[in-house]
Amino acid sequence: MDAVLEVRHLKKTYKKGKNLINAVEDISFEVQKGECLGLVGESGSGKSTLAKMITGLEPADQGDILLNGKTITGLNGKAQRAVYRDIQMVFQMPADSFNPRIKLGEGIMESMINQGVARNEAKTRAQEYLKICGLSPEFADRYPYQVSGGECQRASIARAIAINPQLLICDEATSALDVTVQAQIVKLLAQFKKKSGMAQLMICHDLALVQEVCDRVLVMHNGRVVEEGTPDQIIMHPREAYTQKLIESIF
Amino acid sequence: MELTTVKATTIKIRAHKKQQDRIMIKLVIFMALVILLLFIAAFAAQLVPYDPYAQDLTIALQAPSQAHPFGTDRYGRDMLSRVIMGGQTTIYSALLLVGVITTFGTLVGLFCGYKGGKIDSFIMRVSDIFLAFPGMVFAIAVAGVLGGGIINAVVALACISWPKFARLARGQVLAIKNMPYISAAKLSGSRPTKIVFKHILPNITGPILVTATLDIGTMMMELAGLSFLGLGAMPPIAEWGSMMSDGRSMLQTAPWVILAPGCAIFIAVMLFNLLGDTVRDVLDPKTKKEKFTWRRK
Numbered sequence: 001m002d003a004v005l006e007v008r009h010l011k012k013t014y015k016k017g018k019n020l021i022n023a024v025e026d027i028s029f030e031v032q033k034g035e036c037l038g039l040v041g042e043s044g045s046g047k048s049t050l051a052k053m054i055t056g057l058e059p060a061d062q063g064d065i066l067l068n069g070k071t072i073t074g075l076n077g078k079a080q081r082a083v084y085r086d087i088q089m090v091f092q093m094p095a096d097s098f099n100p101r102i103k104l105g106e107g108i109m110e111s112m113i114n115q116g117v118a119r120n121e122a123k124t125r126a127q128e129y130l131k132i133c134g135l136s137p138e139f140a141d142r143y144p145y146q147v148s149g150g151e152c153q154r155a156s157i158a159r160a161i162a163i164n165p166q167l168l169i170c171d172e173a174t175s176a177l178d179v180t181v182q183a184q185i186v187k188l189l190a191q192f193k194k195k196s197g198m199a200q201l202m203i204c205h206d207l208a209l210v211q212e213v214c215d216r217v218l219v220m221h222n223g224r225v226v227e228e229g230t231p232d233q234i235i236m237h238p239r240e241a242y243t244q245k246l247i248e249s250i251f
Numbered sequence: 252m253e254l255t256t257v258k259a260t261t262i263k264i265r266a267h268k269k270q271q272d273r274i275m276i277k278l279v280i281f282m283a284l285v286i287l288l289l290f291i292a293a294f295a296a297q298l299v300p301y302d303p304y305a306q307d308l309t310i311a312l313q314a315p316s317q318a319h320p321f322g323t324d325r326y327g328r329d330m331l332s333r334v335i336m337g338g339q340t341t342i343y344s345a346l347l348l349v350g351v352i353t354t355f356g357t358l359v360g361l362f363c364g365y366k367g368g369k370i371d372s373f374i375m376r377v378s379d380i381f382l383a384f385p386g387m388v389f390a391i392a393v394a395g396v397l398g399g400g401i402i403n404a405v406v407a408l409a410c411i412s413w414p415k416f417a418r419l420a421r422g423q424v425l426a427i428k429n430m431p432y433i434s435a436a437k438l439s440g441s442r443p444t445k446i447v448f449k450h451i452l453p454n455i456t457g458p459i460l461v462t463a464t465l466d467i468g469t470m471m472m473e474l475a476g477l478s479f480l481g482l483g484a485m486p487p488i489a490e491w492g493s494m495m496s497d498g499r500s501m502l503q504t505a506p507w508v509i510l511a512p513g514c515a516i517f518i519a520v521m522l523f524n525l526l527g528d529t530v531r532d533v534l535d536p537k538t539k540k541e542k543f544t545w546r547r548k
Contacts, residue, residue, distance in 0.1 A: 057434050081440040089438055097431040101453040107432075111439035159435070 003066075004166050004199040005031040005054065010063035012049055012223075023049040025223040026063075031167065034197040036190075038214030038231065040204055042246065046223040047203045048092075051171045054201070055089050056080050068166070085115065088160035092172040094152035098144035104152075105130075105140025108159040115163060129158040133188060150181035157185070161192060168192070169201045174209065186213050207247060211235055219243050274532045281526040288342065288522060295339040301329035303336040303489050312505045322507035324497065330511045337489035337512060340401060342519060345471040348405045348412070353463045355409070356416025361447050363417065364424025375421070378414035386411045387473065394482035401474075401490065404483035408473055412466070419462055423455035457534040465527030468520040475516055491516050 012024040024046040031037045039047050052058040054065055056075060065073045072083050088111075091097035098107050105126050112122040127137035133154040144152055153173065160168055170189065174182040190213050192198050204210050210217055211231040219227040219234065221242045227234060238244045291298060301319075307327035315322040321330035359378075363371040381389075393407035427433065428451070436450045477483040478492030486493060491512040498508030 055434075055438060057437065081442070084438050084440040087438075089434075091431040091435065093431055097435050099432045099436070099450050099454070102450075107435070110436065110441060114440040156435075159439075 002033055002068075003030040004033050004068060005201070006064075006066040006069075007050075007054070008064040008066070010050070010053060010065065011061045012046075012053060012058065013061055022223045024053070027220075027223070027225055028063075029218055029225065029228075031199045031201055033166075033199055034193060035216065036193055036200040036202060036214045038202045038204055038210040038217040039220060040207060040210055040217060040246070041220035042205065045220040047220055048171055050220075051089065051169050051201070051203055054169060055087055056083060081114075084111070085163060086166045087169065088163065088165040088167075089169040089171060090153070090156050090160050090173040093176055094149050094156055095144055097156050098152060100144055102143075103140065104142055104144065104147070104155045108140070108155065108162055111159065111163050126158070126162065129162050130155065132161075133158040134184070150177050150185070153177060153181075153185055154188070157188060161196075161198075164196065165198065167199045167201065169203070171203045172205070173202075175204070175206070182209065189213065207231075207235060219246065274529065278526075278529045278533055281522065281529050284522055285526050288338070288519060291335060292338040292342045295335045299329075299332035299335050301332045303328060303332040304487055312501070312508070314505075315507055321511040322505065324494075324508050325501065325505075330507060333489045333494060334491070334511050334515050337491045337494055338515060338519070340484055340488060340490040341471060341475060341492070341516070344401050344405055344474050345467055348408055348470045348474065349463055349467050351405070351409050352412045352466075353416055353459065356413040357420045357452075357459055359413065359417040360420025360422075361424055361452065364421040364428065365443065365447050365451065371421075374417075378417050381411055381414045384411065387476065390473065390477060391480065391482060394477055399482055399485045401478070401484045401488070404474055404477045407477065407482075408470060412470070415466075416459065416462065420455060420459060423458060424451055427451060427454055461527065461531040461534055464530045465524060468523040468527070471516065471520050471523065 007030070008028050010024055010027045011022075014021045014023050027046075027050065029037070039050070041047055049058065053060045053073075056072065060073050063073070064071050067083060067086055072080075075083060098104060105123065108126040108129060109119070109122040112125060113119065117125070123140070127140055130137060130139050135151060135154050135158070139147065139151065139155060147155070153176075157173075168189075173189075174185050177185065186209060189200065189202075193200055202210065202214055214231050217229060217231050217234050218225050219240070219242070221240075227238065227240045227243050234243060235247055238247055305328065309327065310319075310323050311325050311327040313319055313323045313327075315330075319329050319331065321334060323329055324333065359374060363374050389411050390404075390407040393410055394404050397403040397406060433446060433450055436446045441449070474483055475490070475492030475495070478490045479496045481493070481496065484490030484493045486497070494512040495509050495516075498505070498512070501508050
């Protein structure tokens, strides 16, 4: 097995007035090819900060992030943009993750065009990906406010997979959606994992969802990984007191 | 009970729609009037009944009559022709000025807001310095240093007016810089310039456009003010401010000389301000949001 993503001793501290908040404290983990790693924890446990650091939207204070064995921490400009060929992300709020002034299709095409794909081809490919995600091609000509949250999230997934990344990060991708739509989206993501061997990092606070799709789960608490294992292990036999509490609060 | 709620909602929706319609009608009317004004100013040379610069001392300071509806000034020049010709100078200088400060201020604001850090603080402190001076006094000083002339007056006023737009644009950029769609654009591998001009700028044009339209009237007044003080348009160029200045000694004997350009300024400024107000009503983010929810349903 080879690791697509490797995170080593990552640290991030925010300053809030005089207080220092340790958002992420010394976290290390790996995501293998074709694996879906779940990251659970209450809000404020540093999950989203971790996602932002992996995608380079926030600089890391300490530690290394490796993509296919190459470090991607502290990059900027062109080198950082090159990383985005391999890492994509699906955001929490579907409606906010599309520019309200730009059609969905245009948003999906953007990454392809930036990679030098011709406009016409990008357009047909965008429509194909919309179809794969269960949306008809007409959605390419709609604005974000003209579609529902679930449809928007599908478009968001279409955008993320359009350039066939090696790693897909889903930052609470389903938490803003209702249960039936959630199930559809999760199914869709599982399909991609199977088909293209894409590694996935699912950031989530819904343990039931994690149990369904993830191969391995990390439980985060106050910026640290407190437990690691398969979903069944963690839900049936939680070792840590915090994990027990987390599970009790749901079931 | 339920029926009354439904009824109330229907009435509310109807009232809302009516209000929207009224705003649109207002917008069309004011837009048409402003376009008419711009049209008159643009074709002033063709529209004037007399040569606005031809002097004829035999008919100096004549009261309004059939031949000269606005009377004549102390050199016997037809006031109507001069007001029309002056409109060209005043209105287009004001538009040029607003165009320059809007473009420049917005670009500076976009840059500062997106870039952040030390360079942002530095430029914003510079703009603070410009804002710290009383505007008109500073403009007079600049115009005084540069000398007379309408272009110099535009430069002087541009110097003191750009920070307003820079701050506005910067604030708007800061508000949407952290939206997920900007992160998504970054993840698409877009360059910063593309992100700024494709994703940020279109989302902040509303408030900037409103401020710019509302500013046209103010700028027109300030330009006329500088000309009135003799720091703007130089004689014999017809300009409303300098025409008023010419006529102020004759306020009691020949009031039309000062009243004609005065009324012209009043009407033009009022029109642009009314248009600005209406544009704000149309582009107001709150009413816009409401419109979107209607459409979604």
